[in-house]
Amino acid sequence: MQPFQQGRSLKEFSTFGVGGPIRLFTEAKSLAEMQEIFQWIRSEQIPFLILGKGSNCLFDDRGFEGLAILNKIDFCDWKGSEVSVGSGYSFSLLGIQSARKGFSGLEFASGIPATVGGAIFMNAGANGSETFQPLRFVQxxxxxGELCYERKEELEFGYRQSxxxxxxxxxxxxxxxxxxxxxxxxxxxAVLEKRLNTQPYKDKSIGCIFRNPTPELPAGLLIDQCGLKGAQIGGAKISSxxxxxxxxxxxATAKDVLDLIQMVQERVQEKTGWHLEPEIRVIGCS
Ligand SMILES: Cc1cc2nc3c(=O)[nH]c(=O)nc-3n(C[C@H](O)[C@H](O)[C@H](O)COP(=O)(O)OP(=O)(O)OC[C@H]3O[C@@H](n4cnc5c(N)ncnc54)[C@H](O)[C@@H]3O)c2cc1C
Structure with a gap:
């Protein structure tokens, strides 16, 4: 097990660049290291948080009063058209590599700045494809401390849900x-090109903030119709x-972002009648 570090910040592990201090920090590079860390957590009864690429998390400005574990289990083993991959492996790279090898199923992953574990946890998706579709097993x-091998058929996935x-x-x-x-x-x-042309890739963000109310009704369209592109609170701004x-x-602080989210929800509800639900994970102080 790596020695625990102090003085790290959630900001370092967020694609948003937002978040406060972490009480204790470590990395897990293998199953054995994760098992050791979990054993320690059980004995100390301390809250924990698994960090992927932080591309879907709004971290609290007050930080995290527990142990944050950066997932670095990043092996990738191909056998024909099947790939066994560590949950800390880059999901985007997996999408690119599989397509380069002439395999279909994960093209949509290209450009999603996630780990494989984070993509499964969120059931990340784009362009009508979702992570659970080509998935066979999850360890x-x-x-x-129980190690489970779970078949996809035994797991219930939904829109951004696992x-x-x-x-x-x-x-x-x-x-x-x-x-x-x-x-x-x-x-x-083509997927990558569309992303680069339609999403603010050069800016710090955590991807789409709200779930689409229906598959045919993108949240972004409703926000745009309310004239909110460019609206700003503190350092948080709706992308133009x-x-x-x-x-x-x-x-930007987490508070700026939460205030902007609330303002958008109120304006969209008032003008269109739709209630927008956040898709992001808000990770709190405890
Ligand atoms: C520019 C940009 C574009 C994006 N485009 C898309 C898109 O097209 N489609 C889409 O669905 N999302 C998109 N996202 C959002 C985000 O990339 C996904 O939700 C992604 O799945 C998050 O993965 P992550 O590794 O960053 O997870 P994190 O944000 O680090 O974590 C998310 C949650 O998963 C948990 N977690 C992470 N790894 C594990 C693990 N191994 N075991 C248990 N729990 C774990 C964390 O504790 C946290 O609660 C985008 C984000 C950005 C910044």
Whole structure:
């Protein structure tokens, strides 16, 4: 087990650049290290948090009063069209590599700045595809130390939802089964190009803030219709490129972001009647 560090900040682990101090910090590079860390957590009864790339988390300005574990379990083993991958591996890289090998199923991942574990946890998706689709197995370590191999069929996924959101533990690895396709690479490049043209990639953000109320009704469209592109509170600003993105336009705090979210919810409700639900995870102080 790596020695625990003090003096680190959640800001370092957020694509938003937002978040306060972490009481204790460590990294897990293998299942064995995660098992040791969980054993320590059980004995100390301390809250814990698994950090992926922090690309979907709004971290509290007051920080985290527990142990934050950066997931660095990042192996990647191919066997034909199947890939067994550590949960700390880059999801975007996996999408690019699989398409380069001529396999279809994860093209949509290209450009999503996530770990594989974070993508499974959130059931990340884009362009009509979702992480659970090519998934076959997930290896999950419970906080109690039980190592579970779970078949996709036993797991219930939904729109940006996975059963892991209700469980205490860590996704360790996954197996994806892809299908050969001559179009995979061209499709993946098209996905990436669309992203770069329609999303504020050069800015600090945590992706789409709100869930789409229905598959046909993007939250970004409603926000745009309310004239909110460019609206700003403190350092948090609605992107002028994509209205469902909030960007860190300076020294944004979590409070700025939460205030802006509330303002958007109120304006959209008032003008369109739709209630927007956040898609992001707000990670609190405890
Ligand atoms: C520019 C940009 C574009 C994006 N585009 C998309 C998109 O197209 N589609 C989409 O769905 N999302 C998108 N997102 C949001 C985000 O990338 C996804 O939600 C992603 O799945 C989060 O992965 P992560 O590794 O960063 O997880 P984090 O943000 O680090 O963590 C998210 C949650 O998962 C938990 N977690 C992470 N890893 C594990 C693990 N191994 N075991 C247990 N729990 C874990 C964390 O504790 C946290 O609660 C985008 C974000 C950005 C910044």
């Amino acid at each position: 999950f370590l419970t906080l109690e 059963p892991f959101q209700k469980r205490r533990g860590a996704i360790i690895s996954a197996l994806f089964a892809l299908s050969p396709s001559e179009q995979a690479r061209a499709h993946q490049l 490129l994509h209205a469902n993105f909030i960007i860190n336009a300076g020294d």
